[in-house]
Amino acid sequence: MDIAGVKAEGVEWRSMCPISSALDVLGDKWSLLIVRDLIIHGPRTYSQFLESPERISTNILASRLDLLTCLKLIERVNPEAASRNNAYRLTEGGAALRPVLEALGKWAGTHLSAGEKIACLHRIRDRLSGPQYPY
Amino acid sequence: MDIAGVKAEGVEWRSMCPISSALDVLGDKWSLLIVRDLIIHGPRTYSQFLESPERISTNILASRLDLLTCLKLIERVNPEAASRNNAYRLTEGGAALRPVLEALGKWAGTHLSAGEKIACLHRIRDRLSGPQYPY
């Protein structure tokens, strides 16, 4: 059965593993940063998200806000009002991601701060087109 | 200064935020699944990774093993030997990701198990080409 052209059944997680399912939803470079901003700053508008130092682009921000809203991890502060100046905030489910971000931040602080590792970020791209870094 | 064509300076994290840096490195759908497999099963070979239920493709697996090795989050069990049957295992830095995966798994178990949310996975793709799901 389809709803507005979207298959409502036959939609699948990659596996039944909860970690895998979490990554199906949040496994990208932007979604958790939006959650981070909401944890740090509280309710936040579209243009405030754009001010974060990572400089997300407008179309990606819109698609992620859309997805997180759909997942009920965020919601509008004023559900009835127009979108202008109508901030987003975390729902209970979104706020429950705090321990994940704390663990991730703690890990990065202790295991990722060494500057030597930074060059590795080019690794994947280099594989495709350029010379190899000699490790 | 360049090393083998890779700029060793001028490489940058998106920001100084540790969460952002963690996502620069691990923010995709596959890297943390490799770490998960190593936590669950212990040392694991290339072909064993391919058997995981999420069905990673060979080129992506190779690039991620390469990246994680470069970041010193994983290593070969026998660094001197040839690659055949030479499993990968977690380093201390990689094993330190366990709390992240535990938090993520716990969150998904409690906040992502409801079947109703599954259709949201099509959200982003639908934005680009198809009709909208009526939420």
Place this chain on the structure above:
DNA sequence: TGCTAAACTTGCAAAATGCAAGTCAATTTT
């Protein structure tokens, strides 16, 4: 010495991302 299979590579189509510009409606300003 030849065969098998594990560990990758390569090529190419499809999808996601990033950037710049454009749209649209709600305020503000004049």
Place this chain on the structure above:
DNA sequence: AAAATTGACTTGCATTTTGCAAGTTTAGCA
């Protein structure tokens, strides 16, 4: 009350990443 402004998105297109199928290479075995 008309015009200008601004916030919240869309759209178009080039670039990058992903996914799939097939091919290559080399260690270890028969």
